[in-house]
Amino acid sequence: MQSKVDLIEGFRNPSHIKALAAIIKQECKRKINIMEVCGGHTHTIMKFGLPQILPDLIEFIHGPGCPVCIMPKERIDHAIALASMPDTILATLGDMIRIPGSATSLQKLRADGKDIRSLYSPLDVLKIAKENPDKKVIFFAIGFETTTPMSAVLIDTVIKENIQNIFFHINHVTVPEPIDVIMSGKDVKIDAFLGPSHVSVITGYKIYEPIVQKYATPIVVAGFEPSDVMESILRIVRQFNAGEKRFVDNQYARAVSRDGNLKAQALVQKYMHKRDHFRWRGIGDIANSALKLKTQFAHIDAEVVFADLLPTQELDDHKLCICGKILSGNAKPFDCKVFGKACIPANPMGSCMVSSEGACAAYFKYGKLASKGA
Amino acid sequence: MCLSIPSKVIAIDENNYATVDTLGVRRQVTLDLIDEAVKIGDFVLIHVGFAMNKISQEEAQESLQLYTQIVEQMQNGEIEPEVGDINYAKQG
Ligand code: SF4
Secondary structure: OOOOOHHHHHHOHHHHHHHHHHHHHHHOOOOOOEEEEHHHHHHHHHHOOOHHHOOOOOOEEEEOOOOOOOOOOOHHHHHHHOOOOEEEEEEEEHHHHHOOOOOOOHHHHHHOOEHHHHHEEOOHHHHHHHHHHOOOOEEEEEEEEOOEEEEEEEHHHHHHOOOOOEEEEEEEEEHHHHHHHHHHHOOOOOEEEEEEHHHHHHHHHHHHHHHHHHHHOEEEEEOOOHHHHHHHHHHHHHHHHHOOOOOOEOOOOOOOOOOOOOOOOHHHHHHHHEEEEEHHHHHHHHEEEEEEOOOOHHEEEEEHHHHHHOOOOOOOOOOOOOOOHHHOOOHHHHOOOOEOOOEEEOOOOOOOOOOOOOOOHHHHHHHHHHOOOO | OOOOOOEEEEEEOOOOOOEEOOOEEEEEEOOOOOOOOOOOOHHHEEOOOOOOOOOHHHHHHHHHHOOOOOOHHHHHHOOOOOOOOOOOOOOO
16 A cells, blocks of 8 residues: 555655666657646756756756746736725735736735735635625636636635625636647747646646647646656657657546546536637737636626726736747747846746746756756 | 645545645645545645545556666666766756
């Protein structure tokens, strides 16, 4: 029987990682540029120094998969406008409150006395709303397919219990569409993808099948421990060595199936549907790449109820920022003139420096490890 | 925020909340998103206060066995062992 320690530590065992590196080195015969879509993978790759033990033939391209990094400034300005309303509590997850909009950040606003909360779980909103019946509680919902069902559970409760003082600003985004956009660009240097396993725990791995067909690019759904990442790279190498056939491979079979968590999917579909388009910071406008509340739930949709207060101007990053090139594999963070100088995590000029999961922020933090060959 | 961490189910209450242990840290998560039955001793992946799915211990075991096999092959000289330490950073 597995113990708890084995389930985590077993996948961080240095001798496993080294052995996997050795076998990759032995088998890899061609240059392979691998995009890890998710910032969680970027973090593992940098933290465990994987580029240093892999052969030079394997190169990582850091993808757009961090829900905080891809949030365009105009939507951060929405959060700021909502949080500035009287008798309002704005709640969100993770790093979101640190990110500057056009003029300020939620964090600064909070220091100025506004009630802004960073939550452990979306369900905490229920308690806040109950304790503050005379205030509007706005949940600024962020995240990929992994996190969308948790917002859906909260929406479900608000609707069923007819809670009057909770509103939603939905910023949930989806993974396949940006991959498609990146792959369809000119000069793309991506040969294979690591797909985030927690997304596929919910959606199943089938979401990548159309992309693999369209671009003949292997995608391996990979866990987040270092041996998971190494084994996934080995699977990519072996897919190339085995011939022309390209397919979605599932390294994280311990929790991912082809169809995913159907209960979670049904709950999301009950309350949300696709937006026509969503602007991704660092990439630009992507059709069908995000979700919003269905119109019958407009009465709890902060984008509808408070529409008059929300700024509409679209705001791009600084001209010098080369996040777009980094995402297509045509540049590394070190190639940016302002990296580590004008652009640092405390004052990000572009999306890749925004959250600790962004490529520039990871290079900033683990800079020495990342400077392979530089 | 995007982490999803394997955790062991320690207790389950009547509201379908589980107490889980994540590397020694205990917390409460709801099991409402999981379709299959969860029991004490199971491992689940948790994310922002929810259990997302069960983790198959058999599958985890299979992966670990694969790695052990590769390590043994390496020790038997079937794979060259020149791969360096994982914390080793190449100079410039
Ligand atoms: S260092 Fe800053 S400005 Fe340069 S590419 Fe990265 S995020 Fe953009």
